[in-house]
Amino acid sequence: MFHKWNMTVFGDFDGLALFTRIVQAGGLAAAERATGIPKATLSRRLSVLENTLNVRLVRRTKKGVVLTEQGQQLFERSRAAFSLAEEAVAEVQDERAALSGNIRLSLPPDIATVLAPVLIRFGARHPDVTIEITLADRRVSLIEEGYDLVVRMGPVADSELIFRRIATLPRVLVASPRFLSAHPGLNEPQDVNEISALAIRRDLVEWDLRNDKGVTATIHPKIGFAANRQTILVDAAIAGLGIANLPFFLVEAALTSGALVRVLTGWEPSPVEMTALWQKDRFSGRLIKAIVTEFADALKDNRASR
Structure with missing residues (x-):
């Protein structure tokens, strides 16, 4: 039930938003990175809110x-209330106001x-948007490290995040002509199990294959060279x-030039x-x-997603 008394007692909605x-x-340091507000200010506003409510809201660890x-x-x-407020604000903002801020x-x-050329073109069209890009092989934490948006390759397991599949990237088995001449007779998936392979890691590697008849096969190649950058694997x-x-x-370029050829054609x-x-309930949504x-x-029109 709504009480006018509550409105006269409480008016620190800015503090509530910061809370x-x-x-x-997940903490003051991460909130400082996410909001740009100094940690000391956030801590002070949190204490003021607790004093206003006369209730301890958090324990600092x-x-x-x-x-x-x-x-x-x-x-x-x-x-939930602030989420509704953010949606209402977004609806009344014009495009210029909405597409501004830091990302x-x-x-x-x-x-x-x-993707970087996409962001460059986007930044040129929207000069009020400040874009900061970090390249990382590892899976960064949006909340703890203060990122607004991440792009990942492979399966998604972050149930607390909003996510959208933006492309499906086809893969191919490739090797150099010299390597294949030294390893003839690669006709079936199981033949690959016995020769050297390349991957981003040496352990727990399996490749799922499918032929044009819908038959599937899983192989576990022996990894002789590993690197966590796929561009290095191309060179290898x-x-x-x-x-x-x-x-x-x-x-694609190496296949066109003949530096690489497909392996196990048909699979x-x-x-x-x-x-x-990205996170839920963000002003930059x-x-x-x-x-x-x-x-x-x-990516819809890019060969990367074909």
């Missing part, structure tokens, strides 16, 4: 903040050559170090999904969605 940002980020029972209750109720992204280095394959299972867009590896992920749409549209 939800701190909880969403070395790893971040832990919600009290009252803090958890307040966060769950206020988060911090993490991209896999191997796909950056495809050209040098004759083994067979590689790589996205088509990375090896195709399973494609890899490219997915964009409309800007993020606009960039993700740009990624998807650009």
